[in-house]
Amino acid sequence: MSTRRKPQTRTGQPTPARRGAIARVPAALRKAVCRANVEIARRGLALFTFGNASAIDRASGLVVIKPSGVPYATLKPGDLVVTDLDGRVVEGALRPSSDLATHLELYRRWPSVGAVVHTHSHFATVWAQAQQEIPCYGTTHADYFEGPVPVARALSAAEVASDYERNTGRAIVERFDGEPNTMPAVLVPGHASFVWGPTIEVALETASILEEVARMAFHTAVLNPATEPLAQTLLHKHFSRKHGPKAYYGQKG
Ligand SMILES: [Zn+2]
Numbered sequence: 001m002s003t004r005r006k007p008q009t010r011t012g013q014p015t016p017a018r019r020g021a022i023a024r025v026p027a028a029l030r031k032a033v034c035r036a037n038v039e040i041a042r043r044g045l046a047l048f049t050f051g052n053a054s055a056i057d058r059a060s061g062l063v064v065i066k067p068s069g070v071p072y073a074t075l076k077p078g079d080l081v082v083t084d085l086d087g088r089v090v091e092g093a094l095r096p097s098s099d100l101a102t103h104l105e106l107y108r109r110w111p112s113v114g115a116v117v118h119t120h121s122h123f124a125t126v127w128a129q130a131q132q133e134i135p136c137y138g139t140t141h142a143d144y145f146e147g148p149v150p151v152a153r154a155l156s157a158a159e160v161a162s163d164y165e166r167n168t169g170r171a172i173v174e175r176f177d178g179e180p181n182t183m184p185a186v187l188v189p190g191h192a193s194f195v196w197g198p199t200i201e202v203a204l205e206t207a208s209i210l211e212e213v214a215r216m217a218f219h220t221a222v223l224n225p226a227t228e229p230l231a232q233t234l235l236h237k238h239f240s241r242k243h244g245p246k247a248y249y250g251q252k253g
Pocket of ligand 1: 118120
């Protein structure tokens, strides 16, 4: 796979390299991020333009993200915006997603993260609005998240007034003790969820699973408000057989 592809126009045709632009992201990554953004809409995880997916090319330190306000149905790989880790646009004619600074904060602080997906999917957003963590009631949840999906702290009025998106990222990072290797999602109170993963494909799957788990947990809590969380031993058993050094779920790579 080439890492020196030329930037694309909206029609997917290569354009001459811009003067002064040095680094390039792989075309495959641009396509994968476009596909993920289209998928979050197709899967019903984001209505209108409420959501955005990005990925980072760690070799160049460049981030590919959805442009702001462009409907998913018409999104093309050439529409995506490429920025550096400080948010300077390196490629692309459109403005990046308004949540860019949140994504960048996660990339800067967590080197193992390769992609970030933000959606307003219904049930995950319901929990975020209620400012309640999503309890782990069953093994579907435990297969992906090692414990309740946490809620980040609320921002102060000053944090909302100035540098809001970056402060959202800071509050997410603060919620974890180092890199969140066993918890690839968070609820931002009064807003919605952010999920991440090593690749855009994994982060997209996690966004789908988060919504399903949030839906199951909601109905479980309604059906029986006294439901106990899954036993810790069963929770850790399910998480560790799928993730980590001793994983044995699925077929060998
Ligand atoms: Zn949002």
